[in-house]
Amino acid sequence: MSKTKPINVVCAALFVGIILTFTFYFGITSLTDNRTAESDTVVRDMTFADFCESFYCNDELTVLADNIDYLFFKSIDSKDIILGDNNFLFDAGEHENGYNYLYDYTGNATLSGSELRAFSNILSLRQLAYENRGVEYLMVVIPNSQTVYNEYMPSYMGELSENTRLSQLSFYLEKMNYDFFFNATDVLVTAKEYGRPLYNNTEDSLNSLGEWYLYDAVRTKLEEMYGITGGLVGVSSLDLYTRSTDGKTLARRAGLESIISNETVSLSDSEYTKYTISSYYGTMVRTELTEQYSEGSDDVVLLEFTNDWDRILLMPYFSNTYSQVAYKNNHQFSGLAVDNLKPTVVVQFIHEYELYDLLDSNTLLTYNAGLGLDISSEVTSPPLLISQCSIDDHTVCVAGETEANSLITVSVDGKVVKTERAIGELFFISVDIGDSKYVRVSITAQANGKDESTPIELLLYSEKDAKEKTVAVGHNSELYSTDYAWMSFLSDDQMMAVREGLEQKISRVKQLTGKDTEYLYLIVPDKLSVYSEDATDELKEFLPTLNKYREIVKGVRESAGMTVIDLLSDMKNHTIIERLYSQTDMMWTGFGAYVGYHSLISRMSEKFDSVKVHELIDFSAVTEENVGGELVTRLGLDGAVISEKYLTLEQAYEQRARFEHSGDGAFDITRAFISYVDDDTLPVAIVMRDEYGTEMLENMADHFSKMIVLREGEFTLSDELISEIKPDYIITIRCNGELS
């Protein structure tokens, strides 16, 4: 037998040690990591599969492998990310809009002559749409990080091409004297020389310092071009500090966020702000310099972004500079916002990688509409197309503006496929394009007593993977919700339980108040029930179910002793007078709410002589223009882009009631409040309301000596409250009613 070598003993021992270390480590991991939902401490039986899983799905090992790749080999496990010098990561992938960073950088994605012309036409259109409303315009392009920091690109990528799309476009537009197009590359390249970082090294985005240079350049440009002045927020006055954070987007994509830190320059949170912030038309934000700082210029600046990150970083600079600044998170034209805000200038920011988005047809349509209708006395103005969107795999909805109540006709190859009427100036029309990806249609409009307009050509396209929208485009431009998931029918036993519960409640209320307190249940009908004649066939088939539901609600409540007021017939009787429901929402208009108010108070006046209903003559009618409602949002359109005009009623009588709100927000749905009228002959009421009740409250308040308004579902009707105020009425206002 040969002599045992010490090195072989060491070798065997080390091998056994390595194997057993892993055996125990992964064995224990597989036993302890697979915890059940019921308890964190339950240990389950181990199987081979668990054991293997604890190894192959081990995050620590995966991170370790990424660390080794990066630290030892300087390799990144992604072909879409370039690891540059100075720990810079550059995007080399393809953007959603088809933009390829790498091809553009190397000059392999140049714009053709026709594309350059298309860009210039679109920019002209944008500028013209604003100019027509007396607003100046500036388009600012934020360059990619590799455009500014191209010296950090690895040598194999070569020099930055002179034929990138941005440089091509800048050169072309400069030749055409488009001075409202501003490429910020030179500004940032110059600023880079000061030594501090302007971009995040792990994301294609500017940091606070980079955004400041952008702000400074835009501010100077606005002053030079349009004479718009504002107090400069000097960089030396800012509390900017350099810090390291976990790697951002690109580092995360490479799985290296914990390894490659992001070196950035941030603005201190404690930075002094001289402005107030408020929301504006839903998604927009508006800031105003406080009085002590707002001397001098009263210019209003509207800034439009495609990236919220830029807005957040630029806000402290611009808002501290101009008396009023509004921030919008898209480039779609909103005549409503422009008319109301009356900006001096609109500045649109776009990134170099988003240039192709300028050609987006939906955005383009909004500018087209922004040019306004060309009204003549004999021929109808061509319709202004605002947007198109897919409702499902084969149906496209076209939205647009036209002359009042025009007849809109859609034709394909000269054959009429659809004819619908607009509601006021706004039309929505659905077109079935079948399995085709694209269909070219021509659309004409014909107003009453005028000749048909010249046709507008439009290429309809379907988004094959678009999520099905819970909205239906009915006939004659009517929009309906198709979301009836809330509707649930109860079994007989459950109904019995509900009825018994209500009976007990009513009896208890009478006991607590010591009088014949009446429970009034006001059912506001669904828009579909009132405007059923224009509904789609599917919705018409569904209508009996909806009506049945309302009838059941009515039956249960009435049998329990409640007084139920179903507004359906009243509403139907008033449809010919004025719009009762918003075209772009499920909500009723001010006029619709008046009908509800009238029915409710009329019923009460039968019992209380002192209750006198305000008739229509007590109101003045006013046309209001509002942002598009929820149905428009569900279609994927910006509510600020599609505005709707409808009639609303303003009190011409003197309001007797005074209100006590719980904080700001007037009749906002989340608020509880009390109203008082100094007349003891009037009844006392507690009102439980949903959103539909809000519009009625101001008018209702005049008919109660005391009215406590609570939101249904948020507040409960306590015994203490009932016994304290002893209401004559407990009124519930609900759309479609509620069974449970």
Add this chain to the structure above:
Amino acid sequence: MLYTSVAFMFLVLPVSLAAFYLTPQKYRRWLLLIISAAFYIFANIQNLPAIGILATVSVLTYFAGKLAARAGFRYFSLIALTVYTALFIAFRLMHTYVEGFSFPLGGAVWLLGGASYVIDISRKHTSPARIDDALLYMLFFPVMVAGPVVKYKDFEKYIAEAKYSINDFAAGVKLFAVGLVERMALATVLMESYELILETSNNAPNLAFGLFAILSLFLSVYFAFAGWADMGVGIARMFGIAIPRDVGGALFSYSPVMYFERIFMGLGAWLEDYVITPVMKFIRLDGKPIAKALTGALTIILIALWADFSPAVFIMASIVAAVAFVLSVTGADDLMDSKRILRPVGFFVTFFLISGLWMAGVSDSVSVLFELLSSISVVAHDHHIYYVYIVMSGGKYFISTVLALLFLPFSCYGDVILQKLPDKMRSVLEAVGVIILLALFAVTIVYCLPQYPEHAVRAFEYFVF
């Protein structure tokens, strides 16, 4: 359950070794048989017909051996060879064309082993074994996944000379560690490099990347085969049974025949002994000059088909065999043997031919090498090349290639070199080598294994045994 799976390395192997060394020596052979049977059952647990086939073939082989010893029938070898080859072909065809049927893990090796057992007995080279020895030969798991193919008459000797010492165990450990590093750290990373270059360049890399891709594949396939075989031999050695290594310096070959003689030595010997020599005798070419050329060509085709039974590989192997045949009959082989200066030419010819063969196996297409060569230009104009730069930037693949080239002489000729050194230097280098090897082994486990879990599922990413 392959050797590279964590279930094998961290559960089956330590438990089996512990049980083996805690068992008295006289029972260890029985225990090894039980472990081997258990290994096969677990390895094929999701392919129950395979377990049935294995059990049936093993038992029938035992009885066929007894019959062969009694019959003395001249053509028994031929019948045995035909039956086992037919089974091999049938299983491979069923694997390809019958839905739900999977080729039994290790099937190729134990079918050849079964044939060897019966033929050796019928040739009177050995006598029928006891049932435990016969079954252990058929089921001996360390050699069953990917070789080496061991002839029964040799296995008898190995098992009789089994040694259970620390030195033997350590020798097994070293081979196992070498095999794991070859298979997981080198073969997988190099194969990934090959795939990335082709995929990201849209099959049109520039000259440098094109050649690098071919080199990566060439090295990868070698290290894949060498890795499995070394792990198998290493495990056998840990259990006290010393089987010769199956791979030699195949990458230094300057003729295709030499490459195949060195990469599957056990299989080459098996084919020569049981197939080619009898065929040569049968067609009365034995001893004639052309026999050598024909033997080489046949060896190439049969080994290539054993590795990957596909039309693309068959066609490409035929081309390689034809070239080898021409080199042999023209005396070019002999000329390179005698004149070292000509060997680089032979090396490059072999490099491209063998690379083409394995590329056909990987892509299941004959033309892939030719397409790649025709699309390569000195400077690629297609901008896809930038993506190649991105994925190949950093040192991962280049360092792996350099490591592979450095590892090669150590793996192939380490023992020979060490033996020629003075005792003290040998001891020091041996110690350093062991530490480096085990460090690489540990790094391979934590770095490579989690990244390439598919190699714990399939014996080869592309080649099925």
